[in-house]
Amino acid sequence: MTRTVAASDYQVVIGLEVHAQLLTLTKIFCGCSTGFGGAPNSHVCPICLGLPGVLPALNARVVELAVKTGLALGCAIQPVSVFSRKNYFYPDLPKGYQISQYELPICLGGGLAITVDGREKFIRLTRIHMEEDAGKNLHDVAADGSSGVDLNRAGVPLLEIVSEPDLRSADEAVEYLKALRAILLALGVNDGNLEEGSFRCDANVSVMRKGATQYGTRAELKNMNSFRYLKQAVEYEVRRQVALVETGQPVVQETRLYDPARGETRSMRSKEEAHDYRYFPEPDLPPVRVGEALVARMRAEQPELPRARAARYQGSLGLSAQDAGVLVGDGGLADFFDAALSARGGGAEAAKKVANWLIGELSRLANETGLPPRAWKLTPARLAEVLGLLDAGTVNGAGAKLLVEELFRHGGDPAELVRRRGLAQVSDEGAIEAAVDAVLAASPAEVERHRSGKKDLTGFFVGQVMKALKGKGNPGVVNALLKKKLGGG
Numbered sequence: 001m002t003r004t005v006a007a008s009d010y011q012v013v014i015g016l017e018v019h020a021q022l023l024t025l026t027k028i029f030c031g032c033s034t035g036f037g038g039a040p041n042s043h044v045c046p047i048c049l050g051l052p053g054v055l056p057a058l059n060a061r062v063v064e065l066a067v068k069t070g071l072a073l074g075c076a077i078q079p080v081s082v083f084s085r086k087n088y089f090y091p092d093l094p095k096g097y098q099i100s101q102y103e104l105p106i107c108l109g110g111g112l113a114i115t116v117d118g119r120e121k122f123i124r125l126t127r128i129h130m131e132e133d134a135g136k137n138l139h140d141v142a143a144d145g146s147s148g149v150d151l152n153r154a155g156v157p158l159l160e161i162v163s164e165p166d167l168r169s170a171d172e173a174v175e176y177l178k179a180l181r182a183i184l185l186a187l188g189v190n191d192g193n194l195e196e197g198s199f200r201c202d203a204n205v206s207v208m209r210k211g212a213t214q215y216g217t218r219a220e221l222k223n224m225n226s227f228r229y230l231k232q233a234v235e236y237e238v239r240r241q242v243a244l245v246e247t248g249q250p251v252v253q254e255t256r257l258y259d260p261a262r263g264e265t266r267s268m269r270s271k272e273e274a275h276d277y278r279y280f281p282e283p284d285l286p287p288v289r290v291g292e293a294l295v296a297r298m299r300a301e302q303p304e305l306p307r308a309r310a311a312r313y314q315g316s317l318g319l320s321a322q323d324a325g326v327l328v329g330d331g332g333l334a335d336f337f338d339a340a341l342s343a344r345g346g347g348a349e350a351a352k353k354v355a356n357w358l359i360g361e362l363s364r365l366a367n368e369t370g371l372p373p374r375a376w377k378l379t380p381a382r383l384a385e386v387l388g389l390l391d392a393g394t395v396n397g398a399g400a401k402l403l404v405e406e407l408f409r410h411g412g413d414p415a416e417l418v419r420r421r422g423l424a425q426v427s428d429e430g431a432i433e434a435a436v437d438a439v440l441a442a443s444p445a446e447v448e449r450h451r452s453g454k455k456d457l458t459g460f461f462v463g464q465v466m467k468a469l470k471g472k473g474n475p476g477v478v479n480a481l482l483k484k485k486l487g488g489g
């Protein structure tokens with residue numbers, strides 16, 4: 001008897017480990033710059049090069065940002081935590097060990113809520129710990145084909161944020177990663193850049209038959225530097241593991257690399273080759289002590305977090321869940337929204353208008369140029385002024401759009417631009433009537449078809465009149481006059 005192989009017979013179990021680079025100016029144990037993109041080995045010193053006889057000194061800002069993050073994620077901040085040496089050899093790790101935290105990390109527990117298919121779910125965290133990043137191997141950089149090592153990244157501070165295996169699908173994993181990223185961005189502790197690797201994730205994936213009580217053997221997936229790749233890698237891995245189980249083959253515990261070009265994961269190293277890291281407490285650093293004063297200070301610095309903000313937008317401002325989600329979902333739009341709304345004043349009606357401009361025209365321009373809100377030449381106060389000109393009838397919708405694009409690209413004073421570019425709306429009935437008459441006189445065939453009821457050509461006439469008025473006609477007046485002249489309705 002053959003069994004139908006169906007992925008729906010299986011429960012997918014996923015836990016994520018996220019590495020987030022902390023936005024400090026200097027590295028975790030020395031004074032070198034954390035700046036991205038410097039010439040290879042230009043941000044290094046004897047400490048981060050791992051030369052003999054040097055001593056690391058912990059950057060206090062790293063502890064502050066770890067505590068800030070832990071508080072936002074509801075973790076228990078540990079009064080005492082300990083750095084450990086994780087020993088392994090690799091060319092990008094000059095010391096032969098990485099300083100990390102092992103048995104006693106700075107944060108335990110906590111978690112965050114995600115929403116998938118309209119259902120809210122809480123994903124628990126296991127822990128958050130502080131550690132240093134390794135360097136980077138560069139291949140094919142020299143004329144002779146040899147490889148090099150860039151140690152600018154060695155010693156850059158990271159938080160490793162480990163979730164419990166609470167995620168049950170690739171979609172949940174992606175939502176979790178997005179929600180976590182949004183929180184770190186709101187806190188200002190990380191830049192959320194997956195491409196540059198300052199926010200990266202590994203996924204532990206296993207499958208078990210539905211109703212089973214024991215987790216299956218898991219594989220660890222690496223190299224997923226976008227949300228799309230995470231989804232693809234997990235989905236591929238689930239298919240692979242289900243096929244193995246269905247054919248009676250064992251799933252091997254191993255590390256697998258995702259290959260985006262082929263859309264598959266492949267084995268990198270198996271458990272047997274896995275490192276024995278021989279962790280032991282770092283003898284050169286004292287235990288990290290977090291006092292109540294530091295916790296209180298970081299608590300006072302907590303910003304409004306994305307979910308709370310989205311709830312406020314939906315509740316007191318009446319925005320849709322989708323609009324609220326877009327505004328809080330990525331760095332900066334929500335801050336711009338709050339500032340523009342506060343400059344414009346007003347309640348739900350103004351909020352909806354500001355949100356529409358941000359989600360529509362401004363997001364389009366931002367995508368086109370790759371510029372985040374803080375880099376726009378248009379300020380929140382200027383957007384509020386444009387909305388004021390629109391509401392006062394000084395410009396029509398098309399004029400406001402031109403204005404916003406001009407301000408986005410070059411900045412300036414909206415009212416002055418209206419004058420200089422001649423964008424003022426034409427509401428004068430005489431001028432509009434003349435344009436309507438000219439259009440109707442020039443299109444007798446269309447007028448005939450429209451009047452005979454064969455076809456509704458209102459849109460065509462509006463377009464022609466607007467064109468004659470260089471896009472600046474008051475749409476209300478244009479429509480009213482057309483209706484009157486064409487009769488009907």
Ligand SMILES: [Zn+2]
Pocket residue numbers: 027030031032043044045046047048049155
């Ligand atoms: Zn250094």
